[in-house]
Amino acid sequence: MSTTEKPAASNDGTGVFSPGRARISAKTLRVDNWWVQPTITFIILLSFVIYSTWRAFANADYFSMPYLSPFYSPCLADSCPPGSQDFGSWIGSWYAWSPALIILIFPLGFRMTCYYYRKAYYRSFWMSPPACAVAEPHKKYSGETKFPLILENVHRYFFYAALVFNVVLTWDAIASFRNPQGEWGHAGLGTLFLVGNATLLWLYSLSCHSCRHAVGGRLKHFSNHPVRYKWWTMVSKLNTRHMLFAWLSLFGVAFTDFYIYLVASGAITDPRFF
Amino acid sequence: MAYDASFRVWRGNTNGGELTNYKVSVNEGEVVLDIIHRLQQTQTPDLAVRWNCKAGKCGSCSAEVNGKPALLCMTRMNTFTEDETVTVTPLRTFPVIKDLVTDVSFNYQKAREIPSFTPPEGLKPGEYRMQQVDVERSQEFRKCIECFLCQDVCHVIRDHEDNKPAFSGPRFFIRQAELDMHPLDTASRKRDAQEKHGIGLCNITKCCTEVCPEHIKITDNAIIPMKERVADAKYDPLRWLGAKIRGRQPGDVE
């Protein structure tokens, strides 16, 4: 016994509607909630962008001895408050804007060109594709072959820069074992934030695909390079969790900054442990 | 428990077709291919479906179930509720021949465009010596059963017919990665991957990995490493300088 459905009105003759392919009127026949994942990603990434834009331009409440917000570290302008310029003031006095804007291009570029975030924003922002086997809305598609997306290929340089930033932020975590007077051997709740933030950033960068390639992935003969093979094996293990570290470290940076904002603006006082 | 399931199967050929509704009985432990076979036996003797092994190993029964590319023989009926309508269509990236059978010759054409294993000159087959660690990585890619589900789901060609000439697709990126990672291969696969096989069109959105029935980590272990190798050969000024100083080609064997 069979009944028959007539297909709905026809379509535009490209993609899944191209001549020769099975004529099916629906763009996708998926019945699950495929739009949930990209929607969540969209909301979280957009919230982060809004939050970090506000904080980067705010030029206030980013330092409370001994805590320096990761959005402003290293703080390289003359306007950085005393105690926050551990890496010197390279920029000079002419610079009048937020010191975050000098350095943010590096962590921003690192995440923008990250293989995982590329997947995340191509799917959720650009809908290319929104989900698997769900037709994308674009007529033309050139992937990462043309300007500007061909620039994704510079990811490794942002990775090298990220390593430098990790050292700086590790220093910030170490420096947070001081009290507001600058004496060593103390810690507060903010210390936990900064140590957690630095740890997550290391996990995120060491699990990077470019890192995996650089330590050993590019080799043809592992047997000739036993040490690099060992590194590659370790990074490969981390690499399987790269997505997890990408999200955790993003939250880590945002919450660390927010905590320091609360302390620096006087909304809360930092509980001291010792 | 046996029950009558609602099925919606695409029937037609190049001239057109439609989703047709059927009621067909389902027994415990069955897979979608069993139901398609029951349809053939009891209601629609002319229903065309391609299959061979019924064990997820031949890669013949690729189709789309509820809009997702899948092997008919590996999609269990107990993943659906009894009142759910199960929709089965042919692959939607390749030309249809009849009912659930598509013409996947695009893939054979692309396979032919990849130069085969190229050992160093003068080295005879009996003289290959290599260590397990050197071949390990590419062994994952040899699990491929050529079901072409990854090719079917890839939006580069699924949503853009015009990209087909320029793009070989995930199945052939793992083939290139396999050869490029082979310790004895000497062909110039990095530039080829970008210039002849369109790896730059891939935006690593990972649908190929999601559908692969062999669970090959196509994106993480083949495409991204190949993109990094392409960057070595074409887009990294420091590698280029280093290679010039050592009198090599960027991206040469290490």
Ligand code: SF4
């Ligand atoms: S990751 Fe690349 S090759 Fe795989 S489906 Fe997506 S675009 Fe296609």
Ligand code: SF4
């Ligand atoms: S890589 Fe996986 S999905 Fe693609 S053809 Fe091979 S087995 Fe099928």
Ligand code: FES
């Ligand atoms: S940081 Fe994600 S791949 Fe490099």
Ligand code: FES
């Ligand atoms: S029939 Fe062989 S894979 Fe399904």
